[in-house]
Amino acid sequence: NVEHIIGLFINTIPVRIHSHKDSLFSDVMKQTQEQSIDSHVYDTYPLYEIQGLSELKQDLINHILIFENYPVGEQIEQLGSGEASSFTITGAESVEQTNYDFNVVVLPGNTIHMSFGYNALAFEQESVEQIRGHLVQLLEQVIANPNISVQELDMVTAQEREQIVEVWGNTAAVYPSEQTIHGLFEAQTAQTPEQPALFFEGEQLTYRELNERANRLARTLRSRGVTKDRLVGLMTERSVDMIVGIFGILKAGGAYVPIDPTYPEERIRYMLDDSGAELLLTQSHLVDKVAFDGHVLVLDGAQSVYHED
Template sequence: VFGSVVSGRPTDIAGVENMIGLFINTIPVRIQSERNATFVDIMRNTQEQALASGVYDSFPLYEIQALTEQKQHLINHIMVFENYPVEEQVEQLGEVRPSAFDITNVEVVEQTNYDLDLIVMPDETFRIMFRYNANVYDRSTIERMQGHVLHVIEQIVNNPHIRVNELELVTPEEQAQIVQVWGDTAAAYPQDQTLSALFEQQAAITPDQAAVIFGSEMLTYRELNERANRLARTLRAKGVEPDQPVGILLHRSLDMIVGIYAILKAGGAYVPIDPEYPADRIRFMLEDSGAKLVLTQSHLAEQAS
């Protein structure tokens, strides 16, 4: 949802074009699209909605905000389409009748209460201006945003029928940064030891240091290791064999970390399952993975059945 600045001059008012005063208004606009919709389809639907909503252009923004849960936070950025080239018109006045009068030292100061304005100025060449609150955004963020906008526009110009899910936001330069710089995370580690063995070494070195923290709860390396060992012995007693898939159906918690290490210590392979998944998907994941055992909590046990 963003704010769109409209002229606010109702055409049904006689003589409105001769009235002097500030008629502009800001109305919230929500863009929705299907994942597989093409850009052309979305633009056509958006244009139809814009024409249909024209009758509400003069409806006060504060009344719209009052009807929403977000209130004054409904929009925090606006788009302005300068359909009347004020700057060019001022310049041309001096050229048409140079002997009548001259307009000099023209300076226009504009300010909004929004942190980000996107201003589109149409002409033979479109101009797009980003105006932003420097206390909220830094220049590099706006420049990155500019790159995203231009990259998307370029793809659309090359193929107006491109689907939304085919549009790429990340520029080639950012892709190189992500993959080649940030993605260069190779590090040396022992190739002949298991994760659980390395964890036990760390537990022996720093037994009383915090290993995992969740909210106000905490487990030291010793406590986590001991709890994982007890559960691992139980899993082996239940028949867990090397590389056997074991489902773990838990909300994020200390128990989840204990369960993961216990499964690894028992020699199994854990299959993480989000308790928020639909029952059919949980059932499919368990069947597809071949997990015969599931670690869960009593209040979630029904979902694993």
């Protein structure tokens, strides 16, 4: 009596595809087919209950693959194509919409047709066309060799590979490799001393101001024995002090060991001990963050005064 019933008699079932890099594509397809057959026992299990059993909840499915096993459009057109028919049906179309952002619909026939439906607020047309190109690329490979291994499949097209290698990969640039970072900074300071060099939360330093602060710190560090091959711990929050500290240490001839003040005390102490740093450059409110046997030098912000704690 199904001819007397009207309603939506479909159910979406989530499918997980298992494969290993050494798996053959043909074997993966056989396993997927067997899994599909085994999943028929869940055909009437409500999707909302499946989602409720998953940690992903409503995010469990965001795209679907639909394989139409009945070509509705072709069958409608055939209704009016018989010799006894007094009318002809052409150009039959149907419009469908799902609640998912991306849909791949496979249509049977003498040749297989595939269509892509997508939410234009979530995907751009170029992205969908790229996905289509990747799928075609994969299909061509498995048609040529159904026993190809999964790890041999190449999703990138020849055109994309050329773009990646020849265009994006061409990163060669002229750079004064014989210069140091702080040397380049000083050269820029000489050219544009009054131009803004640093912005942070409303505070602004010109190249001249930043260079002067870094020079004062460098002189203080040298007086504390910082020279070539000496490591200095730098534990500051994201701030102007951080940049001044970096340039000051480099100008003194040393190298800095960056330490995140949010690290646990044991982690900070290990980094200082392991690096062999004998001096720690930090901010006043972080002094008590770790017990350090070496010298602690405090950055006092805008005053540009550096004192030993």
